Amino acid sequence: MTQTVSRPAGAQREALPLDVEAIRADFPILSRTVRDGKRLVYLDSGATSQKPRSVLDAERWFYENVNAAPHRGAHQLAEEATGAYETARATIAGFLGARTDEVVFTRNSTEAINLVAYALSNAATAKEDAFRRYAVGQGDEIVVTEMEHHANLVPWQQLCERTGATLRWLGLTDDGRLDLADLGTVVNERTKLVAVTQQSNILGTINPLGEIVARAHEVGALVLVDGAQSVPHQPVDVTVLGADFLVFSGHKMLGPTGVGVLWGRYEVLDALPPFLTGGSMIEVVRMEGSTFMPPPQRFEAGVPMTAQVIGLAAAVEYLQRLGMDAVQAHEEALTAYALEKLAEIPGVTVIGPPDTVSRGGAISFTVEGIHPHDVGQVLDDEGIAVRVGHHCAWPVVRRYGVPATTRATFYVHTGYDDVDALADGIRKAQQFFGVGQGEVS
Amino acid sequence: MQLQSMYQEIILDHYRNPHGRGLREPFEAEVHHVNPTCGDEVTLRVHLEGDTIADVSYEGMGCSISQASVSAMYDLVIGKTVPQALETGEHFMTLMSSKGDASVAEKLEDELEDAVAFAGVSKYPARIKCALMSWMALKDASARAWGAQQ
Numbered sequence: 001m002t003q004t005v006s007r008p009a010g011a012q013r014e015a016l017p018l019d020v021e022a023i024r025a026d027f028p029i030l031s032r033t034v035r036d037g038k039r040l041v042y043l044d045s046g047a048t049s050q051k052p053r054s055v056l057d058a059e060r061w062f063y064e065n066v067n068a069a070p071h072r073g074a075h076q077l078a079e080e081a082t083g084a085y086e087t088a089r090a091t092i093a094g095f096l097g098a099r100t101d102e103v104v105f106t107r108n109s110t111e112a113i114n115l116v117a118y119a120l121s122n123a124a125t126a127k128e129d130a131f132r133r134y135a136v137g138q139g140d141e142i143v144v145t146e147m148e149h150h151a152n153l154v155p156w157q158q159l160c161e162r163t164g165a166t167l168r169w170l171g172l173t174d175d176g177r178l179d180l181a182d183l184g185t186v187v188n189e190r191t192k193l194v195a196v197t198q199q200s201n202i203l204g205t206i207n208p209l210g211e212i213v214a215r216a217h218e219v220g221a222l223v224l225v226d227g228a229q230s231v232p233h234q235p236v237d238v239t240v241l242g243a244d245f246l247v248f249s250g251h252k253m254l255g256p257t258g259v260g261v262l263w264g265r266y267e268v269l270d271a272l273p274p275f276l277t278g279g280s281m282i283e284v285v286r287m288e289g290s291t292f293m294p295p296p297q298r299f300e301a302g303v304p305m306t307a308q309v310i311g312l313a314a315a316v317e318y319l320q321r322l323g324m325d326a327v328q329a330h331e332e333a334l335t336a337y338a339l340e341k342l343a344e345i346p347g348v349t350v351i352g353p354p355d356t357v358s359r360g361g362a363i364s365f366t367v368e369g370i371h372p373h374d375v376g377q378v379l380d381d382e383g384i385a386v387r388v389g390h391h392c393a394w395p396v397v398r399r400y401g402v403p404a405t406t407r408a409t410f411y412v413h414t415g416y417d418d419v420d421a422l423a424d425g426i427r428k429a430q431q432f433f434g435v436g437q438g439e440v441s
Numbered sequence: 442m443q444l445q446s447m448y449q450e451i452i453l454d455h456y457r458n459p460h461g462r463g464l465r466e467p468f469e470a471e472v473h474h475v476n477p478t479c480g481d482e483v484t485l486r487v488h489l490e491g492d493t494i495a496d497v498s499y500e501g502m503g504c505s506i507s508q509a510s511v512s513a514m515y516d517l518v519i520g521k522t523v524p525q526a527l528e529t530g531e532h533f534m535t536l537m538s539s540k541g542d543a544s545v546a547e548k549l550e551d552e553l554e555d556a557v558a559f560a561g562v563s564k565y566p567a568r569i570k571c572a573l574m575s576w577m578a579l580k581d582a583s584a585r586a587w588g589a590q591q
Contacts, residue, residue, distance in 0.1 A: 371503065373506070374448075376502050376570070377447070377448075381444045397480065
């Protein structure tokens with residue numbers, strides 16, 4: 001016997017796991033208005049996130065109380081600055097389930113990926129045998145996917161140009177997922193490294209990394225995971241991930257700009273030559289040549305972004321208080337609601353997985369008859385901040401035959417009212433440009 | 442609502458019914474310009490008769506501002522000499538850097554005709570490049586066509 005359950009019309013609102021009003025009060029910028037007094041509806045966390053007061057306070061605390069260059073000098077401030085910097089490293093390592101000496105601070109994800117790409121080409125010309133283990137050269141292959149952000153594509157193209165290696169890639173299916181049909185041939189004995197995003201910044205897709213990591217390790221290739229859009233939004237434990245590298249940016253996870261992380265398995269990091277060289281990363285310097293510190297110091301040349309690292313640790317603590325499981329569940333509920341709301345608007349097409357299965361909260365869409373820039377402009381006029389364009393993933397928009405998309409991304413302070421504002425804004429754009437049958441509620 | 446100041450009716454008309462769209466022969470120079478931050482593209486050809494611009498033909502994709510701008514530019518430059526067209530382009534640049542100052546638009550009304558409607562765009566720094574793309578393409582193409590002729 002089948003039972004028919006009547007369902008009220010319209011998108012469903014489950015109770016949200018996070019207390020949106022309480023969280024909003026922690027973000028000073030959310031109390032400002034934009035475009036003639038409108039409430040700021042910030043749906044662009046995928047580009048950069050807003051910062052809670054505790055992160056801002058942490059940076060200010062550092063500058064007002066302990067500012068000094070860490071890992072140099074013997075005065076009290078230098079000791080305290082070094083202590084604060086290394087305590088922050090331990091906090092961030094703990095967040096990832098990683099060893100503290102496996103966490104390298106970089107400027108952002110982009111720099112972390114370049115660090116690895118340059119280390120692999122520097123390995124080919126390294127004097128020390130120990131640094132040549134992962135050298136990339138002619139005949140070798142690097143594998144990426146068609147859904148990578150430019151940051152996880154262009155550095156590998158450049159590595160191939162420098163070394164004569166060949167770039168190969170996994171394509172996409174029509175519903176916005178990785179096409180793994182030829183994983184077994186694209187990733188083969190010649191593959192030196194597979195670089196893949198955990199969560200697409202444009203499609204929202206969460207990739208099946210287990211299968212990719214297993215295949216890569218089967219053929220002895222390294223795996224670099226771009227976590228720029230996953231680490232801020234879902235629990236990520238490097239011991240579960242199984243990859244060799246994970247990169248992410250602080251500014252997308254409530255932290256300051258100018259700080260990112262490269263996590264690497266210690267054994268792999270230890271076999272890599274440096275990327276940037278100079279102070280802090282050396283062991284002994286003579287006019288004839290120098291030797292280098294072990295990781296992570298080997299990869300942190302110069303005075304580091306100390307206040308930002310401390311700010312990032314405060315961001316991590318903020319996220320830990322909310323709980324990453326709750327953050328993920330919160331965004332999943334919002335995503336389900338938003339996908340339903342957008343499906344109700346004629347002419348709106350979502351580019352990416354149509355449901356919440358293995359999907360994060362980046363929702364890219366097109367509105368028939370209106371260019372994404374113009375959609376974004378009308379939304380902006382309503383106080384709604386979204387991203388428009390190719391989202392630094394030009395091959396993806398090309399793959400789906402659209403010039404660009406409008407993208408909404410969610411975070412801990414996003415509520416159903418923000419999604420409602422987005423849907424109303426899209427209808428307003430349709431009305432303004434005289435397309436569709438949009439009605440403003 | 443400030444939207445109307447940018448999306449003047451004249452702009453929306455050019456967007457919906459673009460003037461001179463399509464790639465035509467003959468031409469002395471063809472250029473392809475891209476706005477790398479947003480992916481807007483235009484392919485533009487220039488045909489000169491002597492030093493006069495006899496035709497500007499184009500294909501492109503992009504937002505209403507970029508598409509309307511190339512259409513309004515087409516109306517403005519056909520029949521002008523290359524130096525005259527480039528001077529008009531300079532006026533358009535001036536308009537785009539006016540930050541919404543109405544007196545600038547007023548002074549340029551005769552030179553810019555329909556294109557003066559883009560004055561509202563100058564208040565939105567992120568959109569100025571949309572309006573300028575076609576003018577950059579014209580400058581490039583006419584310099585090449587001019588050079589090829591000399």
